[in-house]
Amino acid sequence: MIEQPTPSAATGAALVELRDVHYRVGSRALFNGVNITVQRGSITAVMGPSGTGKTTLLRLITGQIAPSSGTVTVFGRDVATLRRDDVFAMRKRMGMLFQNGALLTDLDVFENVAFPLREHTRLPEAVLRTLVLMKLQAVGLRGAATLMPQQLSGGMARRVALARAIVMDPEILIYDEPFVGLDPISMGVVARLIRSLNDALGITSIVVSHDVQEVGVIADQSFIVADGTVIASGTSEQLQSSTQPAVQQFLQGAADGPVPFHYPAADYRTDLAAAESAQ
Amino acid sequence: MISRLAASLSRIGAVALFLLQVLAACGPALLRPRLIVQQVYNTGARSLVIIMLCGLFVGMVLGLQGYDLLARFGSESALGVAATLGLLKELGPVVTALLFAGRAGTALTSEIGLMRATDQLTAMQMMAVDPLQRVIAPRFLGGIIAMPLLAAVFNIIGIYGAQLVGVSLMGVDQGTFWSQMQGAVALHDVNEGIVKSAAFGVICSLLAVYEGYNAEPTAAGVGLATTRTVVASSVMTLVVDYMLTAAFLKV
Numbered sequence: 001m002i003e004q005p006t007p008s009a010a011t012g013a014a015l016v017e018l019r020d021v022h023y024r025v026g027s028r029a030l031f032n033g034v035n036i037t038v039q040r041g042s043i044t045a046v047m048g049p050s051g052t053g054k055t056t057l058l059r060l061i062t063g064q065i066a067p068s069s070g071t072v073t074v075f076g077r078d079v080a081t082l083r084r085d086d087v088f089a090m091r092k093r094m095g096m097l098f099q100n101g102a103l104l105t106d107l108d109v110f111e112n113v114a115f116p117l118r119e120h121t122r123l124p125e126a127v128l129r130t131l132v133l134m135k136l137q138a139v140g141l142r143g144a145a146t147l148m149p150q151q152l153s154g155g156m157a158r159r160v161a162l163a164r165a166i167v168m169d170p171e172i173l174i175y176d177e178p179f180v181g182l183d184p185i186s187m188g189v190v191a192r193l194i195r196s197l198n199d200a201l202g203i204t205s206i207v208v209s210h211d212v213q214e215v216g217v218i219a220d221q222s223f224i225v226a227d228g229t230v231i232a233s234g235t236s237e238q239l240q241s242s243t244q245p246a247v248q249q250f251l252q253g254a255a256d257g258p259v260p261f262h263y264p265a266a267d268y269r270t271d272l273a274a275a276e277s278a279q
Numbered sequence: 280m281i282s283r284l285a286a287s288l289s290r291i292g293a294v295a296l297f298l299l300q301v302l303a304a305c306g307p308a309l310l311r312p313r314l315i316v317q318q319v320y321n322t323g324a325r326s327l328v329i330i331m332l333c334g335l336f337v338g339m340v341l342g343l344q345g346y347d348l349l350a351r352f353g354s355e356s357a358l359g360v361a362a363t364l365g366l367l368k369e370l371g372p373v374v375t376a377l378l379f380a381g382r383a384g385t386a387l388t389s390e391i392g393l394m395r396a397t398d399q400l401t402a403m404q405m406m407a408v409d410p411l412q413r414v415i416a417p418r419f420l421g422g423i424i425a426m427p428l429l430a431a432v433f434n435i436i437g438i439y440g441a442q443l444v445g446v447s448l449m450g451v452d453q454g455t456f457w458s459q460m461q462g463a464v465a466l467h468d469v470n471e472g473i474v475k476s477a478a479f480g481v482i483c484s485l486l487a488v489y490e491g492y493n494a495e496p497t498a499a500g501v502g503l504a505t506t507r508t509v510v511a512s513s514v515m516t517l518v519v520d521y522m523l524t525a526a527f528l529k530v
Contacts, residue, residue, distance in 0.1 A: 094405070096402070102397055105399070116408075117408075119408045120407065230329075
């Protein structure tokens, strides 16, 4: 089920590497030369304000889209050159947690977690059941196995999705905004799960988020993406001591700064005067 | 005007390309008959009540109108033939297809559209599962299987409805009703209806899964896609119905 690590990964080199990645949607440049390196066994956070294309970054890594220029290397191979079958083989070694869980609504919790196993393996029912219950136990939801996705709270749905993401024993786990819309307790639970799964299963994790506090606690290294490029990287201590205004604004959550509070508009007074004269 | 023409032309092309993709995915999907059977239940069995109810009333109306028309020529005894041919060749397949588009087609589109909107289809792709094989192809095949069966049920109930009104209410002789029908309706009449409903099954199922799969991933997008399914399926059903009828009559 799990393929042998590729030579480059075994030597301790980067498991995921983005080198000078440019990505354009129409005429709009979303990325202008992004460089990100993810070390094997680490938790890497990719942070940044909304709308900076963090989710697009994940789609580049998982081979859903190809960069306009630059290379995305995963498991030592350039994703853009992979054929469809190779992309699917690569994805079997990855797990991904979607923002809202993306559980299949017509299957119960147990079958959702069993889904990848049923699709890709021919395990005897007893083995499959054991595997699924083990993963559900790991996220603390073995008791919810018979519930339907509609009956789950947001935090529970995300933990079920996490169990599903790890059921194939992936080498890389990707989290897309794992903390959005969760209450403080669920947030803490998910954060602890990310850390403990990473260490216990020897997984490499990539967390895309804008929850600075939560991510800062668990991440080994962070990259802050803004304006189409990485504006800062390092451990959370290194980031905290950064003197860049854009980094400080993001970390402290200041309303105004390099990212302006106001959407670009004509001069306020001229606008109001025009409204008055129109009456 | 020209741009709208170009847009609808490109949509037809997109549907045709999608059909090829779905057909390619049907091979692997056929190896998992359980998924298809489940969809026959979803689209077929769940549409059964509305199909039966409508079949009954369409048959009863045929009984009334047919009797009224035939009585003007003093040939009420041909009511069985008229109602049966009307149902088998036209009303059965067409009305079933319209009801199917409204009941099962919309359900398919909104289900698939919501799967798209909630990232379920992307999640499948990320789990190295092709949604065309796992989600689309079984629903497409299920719809194709269900439609002729539903049309058959519609016809049976419709004929009984016509008999109910014609014989019990209007007083046509029961023996005449059935024996005239038996004498006049040939196998090729039945086949014509089966071919039609199979064609409508392909059209309605294809458009339903196409619209769902390509729905914009928002609540508004899914609603819009559902509307488009009903409109496109209904129009295409009636257009193709004319073409098939002309072909069968060798006009």
